[in-house]
Structure formats: C-alpha cells, structure tokens
Amino acid sequence: MRCWKAAREAPCVELLPFEAGRAASPRISGRAAFGDPMSTRTIAAMLAEAKALGLDRLDAQALLAHRLGRPRTWLIAHDEALLEASLATELRRDLRRRAAGEPLAYLVGEREFHGLMLQVDARVLVPRPETETLVDWALELLQVEFAALAQPRVADLGTGSGAIALAVKHRHAEAEVLAVDASLPALDVARANALHLGLDLVFLHGSWWEPLAGRLVHLALANPPYVAAGDPHLDALCHEPALALVSGADGLAALRVIVAGAAAHLEAGGWLLLEHGHDQAAAVCALLQAAGFQALQTRADLAGLPRCSAGRLARKV
Numbered sequence: 001m002r003c004w005k006a007a008r009e010a011p012c013v014e015l016l017p018f019e020a021g022r023a024a025s026p027r028i029s030g031r032a033a034f035g036d037p038m039s040t041r042t043i044a045a046m047l048a049e050a051k052a053l054g055l056d057r058l059d060a061q062a063l064l065a066h067r068l069g070r071p072r073t074w075l076i077a078h079d080e081a082l083l084e085a086s087l088a089t090e091l092r093r094d095l096r097r098r099a100a101g102e103p104l105a106y107l108v109g110e111r112e113f114h115g116l117m118l119q120v121d122a123r124v125l126v127p128r129p130e131t132e133t134l135v136d137w138a139l140e141l142l143q144v145e146f147a148a149l150a151q152p153r154v155a156d157l158g159t160g161s162g163a164i165a166l167a168v169k170h171r172h173a174e175a176e177v178l179a180v181d182a183s184l185p186a187l188d189v190a191r192a193n194a195l196h197l198g199l200d201l202v203f204l205h206g207s208w209w210e211p212l213a214g215r216l217v218h219l220a221l222a223n224p225p226y227v228a229a230g231d232p233h234l235d236a237l238c239h240e241p242a243l244a245l246v247s248g249a250d251g252l253a254a255l256r257v258i259v260a261g262a263a264a265h266l267e268a269g270g271w272l273l274l275e276h277g278h279d280q281a282a283a284v285c286a287l288l289q290a291a292g293f294q295a296l297q298t299r300a301d302l303a304g305l306p307r308c309s310a311g312r313l314a315r316k317v
C-alpha cells in the first residue's frame, strides 16, 4: 500500500500502529470514521489545531502542503485523509514554530521573489515583496537609460539571499552583476541560489563599496538594514539576522555610508537606488542631494508606502 513520508519523498509502504493486524494504511489515506481515535490526525483536524494556535489558514496549509509534497488544492479536496502519526508529529512541530514567529519561508526553505524561487534560511533576510519595486526600477533604467551599453555593470550592496542581484541578472542577462555582502554565511546562500538558478554573478565579501576596489558601476542598488536599534518591531523579526535589519540609533547608518561612498564607485551619470523605511524618504533624499545626486525620485511599494528613493550622479566628485 502507498504511503507518504514527507515532501518529495517517494511513496513507501508503512503500517499505522492502530491498523497493524488488520489493514495497512498509507501515511496519508482514507477517511476518518466518526469517533475514530485517529481523527485528530486528519488534515482537517491538523488545520483546526493550527487555528487554535492562532495560525493563519494559508500559512498552515502551506506547511502541510510542503510536508506532504502536495499542492494546497489537494489538501482542500482531501481534508479527511488520515496522516501517519510521525508525520502528524512533524507537522505539529512546524505549526508550533510558525506560531512562535518563525518565518514561513524558513520552515519551507524557500521564498518566491520576482518570479524566482529562492532557497532561504536563517542566514539571510527573507526577501520581501516591497523590494521588487527596487528591481523593477533598476530594470527600467537598464532598458531605457543604459540601453546603449553592451554590458552595464550593476552592484547589489547587501545581497543577502541574492534576491535583487539574481532578479536583475535573470531579466537583464547582459549585465555584469556584482553581489556584495559583509556576511559570509549570507554569501553562501546567495551562491547556492545562483548555482541552482544557473545565473552568473560576481560575489564580493566586504562592507558596502569596499570590495569593489576601484571598479565603477553604472547602477547600484541596496536594500540595507534600516530599522533603528530599539525599534519595537524588531521583536517580531527576531528570527532574521540582526545584521540584515538594524542600522544605528535612527536606522539610517548604513544608508549614510552607502550614499557617502557612491560618487567614488559610480560612473558619471550612474544611478543609486535605495530601499528604506516608509518614513525615511525625506531623510534619504536629503542625503542623496547633499552627495551630488540629481533627478531625485521616490517610489511607493505595493502597499502605497514610499519605499525606494534614487538619484543620478551628475558628474564625478
């Protein structure tokens, strides 16, 4: 008889303890009879447990679907299927971790970003949808402002999982994309993603512009840490690396360093695109202006919040 151990494993044969001696049962199978002692192990019962833990239904379904290696639609059609005890135990552990605030992406090991499926874990920030605004803006500039360049050079400062760098390279293959991070564990994740996706990036370890060592780029993007130390929102983000989140007393420390170093590392006419907090646009634009940037603009994310600001360097300083 077929049973299912875990996501992406081959079907196997396994007897459920309560059924030994009568009929073999799959790790997921059949329907729970009313009053059946195993009814707490149906998919429906597991979702009810998740609800009692305060979990979002979609999150709970995503965790179940991941463990079972089945699409969410299958769960909906088979909510009375029985789960083998060890699988139910694994699922309960996932549900508890999620209820304790661990990002869903870490539990399932992946997150979609700009059409690419990225592997993520606790070494990197989970890529956020708002960062796609930055990527879209970069792609626009590459297609319009830098269209004449055979090989535009692009830097992603603070690459983390490689999300921005990989999305740009994926959509603009002719660009040379440099992916910088101060965290070696993060660079390992980004390298693995690049390998998995077959995208060729240049990885550089070090702080912001430093590892570029004399290389000039046409376009630089950064989604740096921008949360102020002590911000109460950090409690909810405690599973993600502090290096990816916190930046000085006002959240602007990394943005100041990046803006200050830009003129020395951008080609004349080069653009610097920055993601920032929804309440930091004015401060970031002031930094850009003071550093000699022109054509300053701020763009909103999908939620309508001012999320990215950018400027063009008029000349070398």
Ligand SMILES: C[S@@+](CC[C@H](N)C(=O)[O-])C[C@H]1O[C@@H](n2cnc3c(N)ncnc32)[C@H](O)[C@@H]1O
Pocket (backbone or CB within 6 Å): 124, 125, 126, 127, 128, 131, 157, 158, 159, 160, 161, 162, 163, 164, 180, 181, 182, 183, 186, 206, 207, 208, 223, 224, 225, 226, 243, 244, 245, 254
């Ligand atoms: C907010 S995360 C962004 C990750 C990724 N770019 C994204 O958008 O999902 C910031 C990244 O900056 C990196 N970082 C922090 N300080 C840095 C520094 N001084 N130099 C280079 N990277 C740094 C962190 O390791 C982290 O990967």
